[in-house]
């Protein structure tokens with residue numbers, strides 16, 4: 430599957446390369462980028478990064494009825510620390526245009542896509558995004574991953590490096606990553622193994638920010654991951670499939686328990 434995701438991005442990269450050669454690359458966004466890492470730290474250890482996810486390879490269509498603007502407002506009103514926005518078109522029905530549409534409420538936005546070329550970071554920086562996802566396994570060369578991390582920082586984007594196992598963690602650290610996202614979903618088999626999250630967190634180091642992602646369904650999952658030592662949780666499907674994503678988010682942030690609002 431990883432190779433399919435990579436292939437799906439090649440046309441976009443080729444278009445960007447042509448713009449680069451013509452001197453017509455999109456210019457960097459000049460507005461304020463709210464800090465992703467500061468927003469997550471401020472709400473740790475129960476920071477919830479709420480994802481705008483319309484569809485996915487594992488679920489097909491999830492929620493096509495809610496607009497990016499509507500979801501951003503819901504997430505901001507119900508305690509999200511930040512927004513994760515899937516911008517990949519083929520498998521997630523996403524768009525890079527969604528980021529600007531979600532920026533209104535002022536939450537930091539993580540661009541969730543298959544990024545492995547510096548030109549994609551330039552395109553990301555042309556939007557109000559505050560962070561960019563880098564999947565360690567998609568950038569196997571240590572110099573390439575290190576260059577992507579440096580480029581993201583130079584553009585004012587927090588690099589969030591996604592790992593699946595100990596080998597990915599070493600690779601991410603060797604490349605200079607300090608925001609680590611553990612995806613319990615194997616991107617080849619699409620199987621979710623929650624135990625991965627509880628095993629890997631044992632190796633968290635001081636100063637690192639750790640995010641657990643995938644398969645998080647309810648307050649019980651959230652509490653267990655918080656107890657294990659995570660700073661943040663990234664949740665997509667459980668929010669987007671819910672009839673009231675705002676209430677589901679309030680439950681996951683611990684603002685609503687047993688039907689009543691906690692102070």
Ligand SMILES: O=C(O)c1ccccc1NCC(=O)[C@H](O)[C@H](O)COP(=O)(O)O
Pocket residue numbers: 480482485486487488612614616619642643644645663664665666667
């Ligand atoms: O969600 C998928 O089916 C998927 C398949 C292959 C690569 C990535 C995929 N998801 C991207 C994500 O990282 C998730 O959207 C994110 O971790 C939230 O997961 P969930 O809460 O289980 O929707």
